[in-house]
Amino acid sequence: MGINENPTKLKPSDFASDQEVRWCPGCGDYAILKAVQKCLAELNADKAKTVFVSGIGCASRLPYYMSTYGFHTIHGRAPAFATGIKITNPELDVWIITGDGDALSIGGNHLIHILRRNLDCQILLFNNEIYGLTKGQASPSSRSGTVSPSTPDGSHESPLSACELALSSGATFVARGVDTSIKQLIPTMITAKEHKGSSFIEIYQNCIVYNDGVFDSFTERINTANQQIHVENGKPLIFGENRNKGLIINDKHSAFEIINLDKDKNNINRVMVHDETNKFLAYLLTQMKEPDFPVAIGVLHRVSKPTLDEHFTKTNNLNKNKISQIINKGQTWTIDE
Amino acid sequence: MESSTLIPSPQDDTKEWSTTVRFAGDSGDGMQLTGGRLTFEAAVAGLGLSTFPDYPAEIRAPAGTTFGISSFQVRFGDGLIASSGDYANILVAMNPAALKENIKELITGGLLIVDKGSFNQRGLTKAGYSQNPLEDNSLLGIQILSPDISNLTLEAIKHLDLGNKDSLRCRNMWTLGLILWLFSRGTKKTSEWINNKFGKDNILSKANIAALKAGQAYAESTEISSDIIRREIPLTKSTPGTWRAITGGEAMALGLATGAKLAELKMTLCSYPITPASPIMHYLAAYRLENVSVFQAEDEIAACCAAIGASYAGGIGVTSSSGPGISLKAEAMGFAVSIEMPLVIINSQRAGPSTGMPTKAEQSDLLQAVYGRHGEAPLVVLAPKSPSDCFNIAHEAIRIATKFMTPVMILSDAYIANASEPWLIPDINSIEKFPVKFEAEKKDFLPFSRNPNTLSKKWIKPGTPGLEYRIGGLEKNSITGNISYDSDNHSEMTEIRAEKVLRVASDIEDLIINGPDKGDILLVGWGSTNGPISETQYKLFKEGVKISHIQLRCLWPMHKNVKKIISNFNNVVIIEMNDGQLYKLLRAEIKNKVYTINQISGKPFRITKLIDELKNFDLIGH
Numbered sequence A: 001m002g003i004n005e006n007p008t009k010l011k012p013s014d015f016a017s018d019q020e021v022r023w024c025p026g027c028g029d030y031a032i033l034k035a036v037q038k039c040l041a042e043l044n045a046d047k048a049k050t051v052f053v054s055g056i057g058c059a060s061r062l063p064y065y066m067s068t069y070g071f072h073t074i075h076g077r078a079p080a081f082a083t084g085i086k087i088t089n090p091e092l093d094v095w096i097i098t099g100d101g102d103a104l105s106i107g108g109n110h111l112i113h114i115l116r117r118n119l120d121c122q123i124l125l126f127n128n129e130i131y132g133l134t135k136g137q138a139s140p141s142s143r144s145g146t147v148s149p150s151t152p153d154g155s156h157e158s159p160l161s162a163c164e165l166a167l168s169s170g171a172t173f174v175a176r177g178v179d180t181s182i183k184q185l186i187p188t189m190i191t192a193k194e195h196k197g198s199s200f201i202e203i204y205q206n207c208i209v210y211n212d213g214v215f216d217s218f219t220e221r222i223n224t225a226n227q228q229i230h231v232e233n234g235k236p237l238i239f240g241e242n243r244n245k246g247l248i249i250n251d252k253h254s255a256f257e258i259i260n261l262d263k264d265k266n267n268i269n270r271v272m273v274h275d276e277t278n279k280f281l282a283y284l285l286t287q288m289k290e291p292d293f294p295v296a297i298g299v300l301h302r303v304s305k306p307t308l309d310e311h312f313t314k315t316n317n318l319n320k321n322k323i324s325q326i327i328n329k330g331q332t333w334t335i336d337e
Numbered sequence B: 001m002e003s004s005t006l007i008p009s010p011q012d013d014t015k016e017w018s019t020t021v022r023f024a025g026d027s028g029d030g031m032q033l034t035g036g037r038l039t040f041e042a043a044v045a046g047l048g049l050s051t052f053p054d055y056p057a058e059i060r061a062p063a064g065t066t067f068g069i070s071s072f073q074v075r076f077g078d079g080l081i082a083s084s085g086d087y088a089n090i091l092v093a094m095n096p097a098a099l100k101e102n103i104k105e106l107i108t109g110g111l112l113i114v115d116k117g118s119f120n121q122r123g124l125t126k127a128g129y130s131q132n133p134l135e136d137n138s139l140l141g142i143q144i145l146s147p148d149i150s151n152l153t154l155e156a157i158k159h160l161d162l163g164n165k166d167s168l169r170c171r172n173m174w175t176l177g178l179i180l181w182l183f184s185r186g187t188k189k190t191s192e193w194i195n196n197k198f199g200k201d202n203i204l205s206k207a208n209i210a211a212l213k214a215g216q217a218y219a220e221s222t223e224i225s226s227d228i229i230r231r232e233i234p235l236t237k238s239t240p241g242t243w244r245a246i247t248g249g250e251a252m253a254l255g256l257a258t259g260a261k262l263a264e265l266k267m268t269l270c271s272y273p274i275t276p277a278s279p280i281m282h283y284l285a286a287y288r289l290e291n292v293s294v295f296q297a298e299d300e301i302a303a304c305c306a307a308i309g310a311s312y313a314g315g316i317g318v319t320s321s322s323g324p325g326i327s328l329k330a331e332a333m334g335f336a337v338s339i340e341m342p343l344v345i346i347n348s349q350r351a352g353p354s355t356g357m358p359t360k361a362e363q364s365d366l367l368q369a370v371y372g373r374h375g376e377a378p379l380v381v382l383a384p385k386s387p388s389d390c391f392n393i394a395h396e397a398i399r400i401a402t403k404f405m406t407p408v409m410i411l412s413d414a415y416i417a418n419a420s421e422p423w424l425i426p427d428i429n430s431i432e433k434f435p436v437k438f439e440a441e442k443k444d445f446l447p448f449s450r451n452p453n454t455l456s457k458k459w460i461k462p463g464t465p466g467l468e469y470r471i472g473g474l475e476k477n478s479i480t481g482n483i484s485y486d487s488d489n490h491s492e493m494t495e496i497r498a499e500k501v502l503r504v505a506s507d508i509e510d511l512i513i514n515g516p517d518k519g520d521i522l523l524v525g526w527g528s529t530n531g532p533i534s535e536t537q538y539k540l541f542k543e544g545v546k547i548s549h550i551q552l553r554c555l556w557p558m559h560k561n562v563k564k565i566i567s568n569f570n571n572v573v574i575i576e577m578n579d580g581q582l583y584k585l586l587r588a589e590i591k592n593k594v595y596t597i598n599q600i601s602g603k604p605f606r607i608t609k610l611i612d613e614l615k616n617f618d619l620i621g622h
Helices: A029-043 A059-065 A078-088 A100-106 A108-117 A162-168 A182-194 A221-227 A279-287 A308-318 B010-014 B031-044 B096-105 B121-127 B149-160 B164-168 B171-182 B188-198 B203-220 B248-262 B278-287 B300-312 B323-339 B366-371 B389-404 B414-418 B487-507 B527-542 B562-567 B581-589 B607-616
Strands: A050-054 A069-072 A093-099 A121-127 A173-178 A198-204 A228-231 A245-250 A255-260 A295-302 A332-335 B018-026 B048-054 B069-077 B088-093 B106-114 B143-145 B241-247 B267-271 B292-296 B316-321 B343-349 B380-382 B407-413 B420-424 B470-472 B519-526 B547-552 B554-556 B569-576 B593-598
Touching: A029 A059, A029 A121, A029 A182, A050 A059, A050 A078, A059 A069, A059 A093, A059 B470, A078 A093, A078 A108, A078 A121, A078 A308, A078 B267, A078 B292, A078 B300, A093 A100, A100 A108, A100 A121, A100 A162, A108 A121, A108 A162, A108 A198, A108 B300, A121 A182, A162 A173, A162 A198, A162 A279, A162 A295, A173 A182, A182 A198, A182 A295, A221 A228, A255 A279, A279 A295, A308 B292, B018 B031, B018 B096, B018 B171, B031 B048, B031 B069, B031 B171, B031 B188, B031 B241, B048 B414, B069 B096, B088 B096, B088 B171, B096 B106, B096 B121, B106 B171, B149 B164, B149 B171, B149 B203, B164 B203, B171 B188, B171 B203, B188 B203, B241 B248, B248 B267, B248 B278, B248 B316, B248 B343, B248 B389, B248 B407, B248 B414, B267 B278, B267 B300, B278 B292, B278 B414, B300 B316, B300 B323, B300 B343, B316 B323, B316 B389, B323 B343, B323 B366, B323 B407, B343 B389, B343 B414, B366 B380, B366 B407, B366 B554, B366 B581, B380 B389, B389 B407, B389 B487, B407 B414, B407 B527, B414 B527, B487 B554, B519 B527, B519 B562, B519 B581, B527 B547, B527 B569, B527 B607, B547 B562, B562 B569, B562 B581, B569 B581, B569 B607, B581 B593, B593 B607
Parallel strands: A050 A069, A050 A093, A069 B470, A093 A121, A121 A198, A173 A198, A228 A295, B018 B088, B088 B106, B106 B143, B267 B292, B267 B316, B316 B343, B343 B407, B380 B407, B519 B547, B519 B569, B569 B593
Antiparallel strands: A173 A295, A245 A255, A332 B241, B018 B069, B048 B069, B048 B420, B241 B420, B380 B554
C-alpha cells in the first residue's frame, strides 16, 4: 500500500511541493520535513496514495510543503479526519502531523481513541513543549514552572508524557526521535510506516523563538552519548561515551538502575535486553529523564494487533444487503390494482 | 374531532372519519408494541394513519410512577390523516400513574379502559392519588371500562405456570384483544406475529396468544356495556402496491443509503450516541448494506470530522446528531464550507437549550442551522415534512451536497424521528441517478476551478495520480487553491461560497401550495408541523374559508417561489414549534400582514389549537 509501482526512483526533492516553506529560520521543523521526504524517497512511496493530515499549529503546516495529497484540518482533530479517510478509502497511506498543543491538549481525546482503535497510519507528534503559532504560551508538555505570557509566575501543571499516554491508550507502536538526529529518525519513520496499525512517534523539536534550548541537556552534541539511549529490539540497553553504561531492573523497586560495565566484565550479562513487545519495559523507558537517566530514543514498543481499517474492510465484505431487500423487510401489505 | 362519540357511528361511513387510540403504561408495559399492532391492523385495511410515540428520557423509571409513563397514540381513518390526532377517543391506562399523566389527552365523552387490578392502594399512592379516581366521580362524562386485567390475564394463562411476573407481562396482549374486538378485528394476524416473534412452540408465544384471545373473549361476552359502539374497520382503497409503516428514523436511514447508491458512492455514517438521533445510526448498522459503513466516534466533533474525512477520501460522509451535538460540530461544519466538501448533517431537533427535554420535539435549531457558524459560512438547510418524507429529503440532500460541493443540513425532530405513517415502498431503480464524477483531467489542473452553472469546485479523490493537491481551512486562492491572505481574493471567495448555496434554489422543486394560489389566509409551516397544519387548512377550506397552506422543505436557500406565493394572500400565519425563527428568516420577504403561532411545549400542535388561534386573530369566524 502506498508504494510506487513506477520503476523510476523518486528523490527526496520529488516529495517537496512548490510552496515556500514559512517556518522560522532555524526551526527544528525543517529537519523533520527533510526526514519525512527522505523517508518517503527511501520507501519509494506512491505520491498519489500518500495523504498528510494535520491539525493546527506550526507543525501542522507541513502538508503544504509536501507534493503528496495534503489535508490541513482543524485544531486537534486530525486523527478524526484520518479515521474517516481510512475507513472510506483504506488504500491510502495516511500520515498525521501534529504538535504537543494539537495532540495532547485540544485533541487529546482523539489521540487516545485513534491509538486504542489502532487505525493503520503514522502519527508524528512534533513536541517543542510550547505553543508556537499562538506566540509562546505553556503547553501540556511544558515543564512545571515554565514562564510564558499566560503563566508569568511559572506554570503550575505537571507535564504530560506523550509516549506514556500513547502506551496507556493501547498504542501498538510507540517511538521517539529527535530533530537534531535525523539519521536515526529516518529508520524509525520507515519502521513506523512498515508497522500495521497506529505508529506513534514523538519527535523532540526545538522551537527557536519561544522555547529555545529546552532539550539541550540531551541533544547538544556533548550530551548525546550520556543523555540519550538508542534502543533496539533484542539488543542490550547500553549507552555512554564508551558504551560502558547499562540499564538493569532493580528488583526491589521495579525501576531502572544504571550499572557501570567497566567495573565488572560480567555486568554485561545483567543488562536488560530490549524487548519491544514488553509493555512494562516500554513504560519504564518512557519514565527515564535526564539528568539521572538518559532519554530513550528509538522504537520503545511494538506489538501486532488487528487494525480498525481491517475491521471495516472485513465487515464491508460481509455486508452485502441491498437497499431494495431491506426496504421490503418487515411487515408489509399489498394493495391490489 | 370535537364530536364526543367514541367511534363515528356506522351511518357516518360515507363521510370522512378518524379515531384516535392512546395506549399508556409503564415503560416496561409494552405500550409501543401494543400500539404498533393496532397500527398494523389499520394499515392492512388500507386506512390513512399516523402515530406518535411519546416516551420519557428515563430508561426504566420505578414502576408505577408518573415519570416512567410512556405512551403511544395512533390515529386512523378515511380522508386526510396527516397528524396523530388532537385528543384520544380511546385511552388505555395500564395503571393509576398512566391515567394521571394521560387523562388530559382523552376527549370528553371518550372511552377509558383501565386495569382495575392496578388501582390498589399501592398503585394509587405511587401515582400521587389520595382517592381512587375510578370511584370519586372525578371522571364524570367519560365512559369507563375497568376490567381487572391483571387477574383476568393471570387466570387465562395460569395453566402455563409462567409465574406471576412473566404472566403479568401479557396484560398488554389481553388489552389488545379487547381493543381489536372494538374495531371488529380478529386475533389471527397478531397471533401469527407473536409466533414469528417468539417461535411457534415457545411458552411466551402460547402465553401471549392465550392472553390476546382471553381479552377478545371477555369483550365478546356480555360484560361490555351495550352503549359502546363497535366499529368495523372498512377496507379503503389506497394506491396499489406494497406498503409498510415507516418511522422517520428508518426512512432517513434508507434515504441516505439510497442517496449514496444513486450517487454511486460509498457512504460512511459517523455518529456519537444522542437522543433522539441514535436510531438512524442503529438502523444503518443493522441493515448491513453494501457500501455503507457505520462508525461510532469518540465524540460529536470527531463524528463530524470523520464524516468530512470520508468525503475528502471520495465517499459521502454523513453525521447525525441532535441540538447539543450539533453545536459541537459547528466548527467542523465551517471547515467543510471552507474546503467546499460535500457533507450531510442530520439534526433530530429536541427541546433545548442544553440537555433540555431530550425526547420531546422542538424546531428551535432553525437559526442555528442557517447562521450558526463563525465567519460567513452558508450551507443548505432542508426539512422533511413527515416521517416518510425523510426518505426523499435524505437522498435529495446527498444529491445537492455532491452536485454543489457543499454541506447540507437536514432538520428533523424528535417527533418525526419516532412517528410513523404508511408508506408506499418506492422502486429504488426508478429514481433518477446522479453518479458523481471525480476530477480526472491532469492537464492545467486547478483545484478551485468551478462549474460555471453551479459554481461548484472539482471533487478530487486522493489516490488519483497527477492531482496531488493541498487543501485546508486557511483562505484559498480562488483559482489555484493555494493559501491566500489577499483581501480581494477573500471577498471574492466569500461571495462565491454564498452565491453557490443560493443557486441551489434553482435546482430544487418549487414549493407546492395546498389550496388555491390566491386567497385570504396563507398558513406557513416547515418540517414536522405539516400534519396538523395541512389538516387545519383542509378542514377550514371545506368550511368555505379562503385558506391555503405551504410547508417549506428547503429553508436555506428559500424556495424560489416563496415570495410570489406569499404576495398573493392578505394574511400570512407562520406556525412553528419555536419562538418565531422562520418568521425572523422570512420577515424581509413579507409585505403582508403577518401573524405567528408558536408553541414550545415539546409536543406537536393540536388542530384545535391552530383553529382557536386563527379565531383569536379574527381571521376566521368564531
